[in-house]
Amino acid sequence: MDEITKLVRDYVIREYLEEGDEREITETTPLISGGIVDSFSMVSLKRFLEKKCNIQISDACATPDAFDTVQKIVGLVHKFQKAQPVAV
Amino acid sequence: MAFITAFRNRYQAEIDGIKAAGLFKEERYIHSPQWSEIEVEFPAGSKIKKCINICANNYLGLSSHPEVIAAAHAGLDSRGYGMSSVRFICGTQDIHRELENRLTEFLGTEDTLLFPSCMDANAGFFEACLNEQDVMIADRLVHASIVDGMRLCKAMQDTFKHSDMGHLQEKLQEHMDKRSRMIITDGVFSMDGDMAKLDEIVELAEKYDAMVFLDDSHASGFIGRTGRGTHEHCGVLGKIDVITTTLGKALGGASGGCVSGRRELVEMCRQRARPFLFSNSVAPVIVAGALKVLELITATTERRDKLEWNAQYWRGLLKDAGFDIKEGESPIVPVMLYDAKLAQDFARDLFAEGVYAIGFFFPVVPKGQARIRTQLSAAHEKHHLDFAIEAFKKVGEKHGVLGLGKKELLARAGA
Ligand SMILES: Cc1ncc(COP(=O)(O)O)c(C=O)c1O
Numbered sequence: 405m406d407e408i409t410k411l412v413r414d415y416v417i418r419e420y421l422e423e424g425d426e427r428e429i430t431e432t433t434p435l436i437s438g439g440i441v442d443s444f445s446m447v448s449l450k451r452f453l454e455k456k457c458n459i460q461i462s463d464a465c466a467t468p469d470a471f472d473t474v475q476k477i478v479g480l481v482h483k484f485q486k487a488q489p490v491a492v
Numbered sequence: 493m494a495f496i497t498a499f500r501n502r503y504q505a506e507i508d509g510i511k512a513a514g515l516f517k518e519e520r521y522i523h524s525p526q527w528s529e530i531e532v533e534f535p536a537g538s539k540i541k542k543c544i545n546i547c548a549n550n551y552l553g554l555s556s557h558p559e560v561i562a563a564a565h566a567g568l569d570s571r572g573y574g575m576s577s578v579r580f581i582c583g584t585q586d587i588h589r590e591l592e593n594r595l596t597e598f599l600g601t602e603d604t605l606l607f608p609s610c611m612d613a614n615a616g617f618f619e620a621c622l623n624e625q626d627v628m629i630a631d632r633l634v635h636a637s638i639v640d641g642m643r644l645c646k647a648m649q650d651t652f653k654h655s656d657m658g659h660l661q662e663k664l665q666e667h668m669d670k671r672s673r674m675i676i677t678d679g680v681f682s683m684d685g686d687m688a689k690l691d692e693i694v695e696l697a698e699k700y701d702a703m704v705f706l707d708d709s710h711a712s713g714f715i716g717r718t719g720r721g722t723h724e725h726c727g728v729l730g731k732i733d734v735i736t737t738t739l740g741k742a743l744g745g746a747s748g749g750c751v752s753g754r755r756e757l758v759e760m761c762r763q764r765a766r767p768f769l770f771s772n773s774v775a776p777v778i779v780a781g782a783l784k785v786l787e788l789i790t791a792t793t794e795r796r797d798k799l800e801w802n803a804q805y806w807r808g809l810l811k812d813a814g815f816d817i818k819e820g821e822s823p824i825v826p827v828m829l830y831d832a833k834l835a836q837d838f839a840r841d842l843f844a845e846g847v848y849a850i851g852f853f854f855p856v857v858p859k860g861q862a863r864i865r866t867q868l869s870a871a872h873e874k875h876h877l878d879f880a881i882e883a884f885k886k887v888g889e890k891h892g893v894l895g896l897g898k899k900e901l902l903a904r905a906g907a
Pocket of ligand 1: 610611612707709737739747
């Protein structure tokens, strides 16, 4: 598991699972359509990624579908990391 | 007219999708006033059936109370039927001011502003009072109208796990760089019937300089020793910065809502809240009825006491019968079934036995958390509840759920 995948997965578990919730979160577990993350709480995930990965995710890309699995979220992070201008 | 076939087909396909997902809602027509016994036409066109109503928000049994009806009649005669105006043009009568003052006294706040509904109060409050420099931190189970209100506001949004004070504290710490923090919660949560830990919330708010927003729609009139609400129950009267509540449940059940709290926040709503500014004034007949409701419930706590007794009695009956219920102290008692289809079938069978209750399932409650939500009322007599429990037992037996705990019910649901 690469670093970003681990970062995202750990955050999802810490932020969204209630104590005693033993559901396993894999890279392909449906988060939003599976009812683990509601679209209302999704904003904290977006903000976390932006801060930790130093990126800006445009609102148009921050759709429930784009955030539906750890795998998709990691893909999104990679996409925006590439799009980021190199700091000088 | 340009409702072309393609448009019609598109919407029909969407409606079919809702049906296929088992999420289609059908109306049930009630041919009587709202009460513990009602006459229901369901499905549409079928013979009218008398049944016990155990799913209304008529907590205090005042929706069809003769004194409330008489006061509403008198209000109709003396102040007319409608205002044909928003409040700030020519829609404010003396009785609107009087009701706002009575609500302020009742809720123990500084000022109050009426809204067409509590949905409107919640939709308008945040945008009127907060902006980009602020953050809103809401319990994850707050009512949909609060979610909508937060979406309309430019302040940063965040959430904390339901009633998890450790998580809330983390969030408050995270947002210390904001100009202001607002903690947002329901008093009694409508789906689970549990109460916010308002005393702890107030403590955290004081520690981290945060304001507290409370939607007490499912508490105003009956929670707390004299029915002031969750803040009375938790011993924090006067410490909540904003309370929104509805006149559409315990407080007469007609319609209308309010924002009540710190003077300046209420004033900001009077100046800026769009549903207040751009929607019609609450009708005089409702204002007159609500004034009578407040008079009745401040004169005696008899109704809330009876409601409390009913809720306790009903919880005991369900537990003795072997149902899995959500523990709590409120008159909202969810009977857990976990499976959406089972909840629907269960409600249908209850109706056949003369008990009107509704199954709730995703997306109204989380997946795998389907239930029958029962709600008590001061209009219930013991014999109503004794009748209802027999129906519950019969239907419970038919579906083989009596005596099963959460694990067994989940296994049975194939989860
Ligand atoms: C917690 C909560 N807030 C607000 C509302 C909306 O109240 P109203 O019917 O006055 O719009 C409801 C009603 O369902 C509710 O349960």
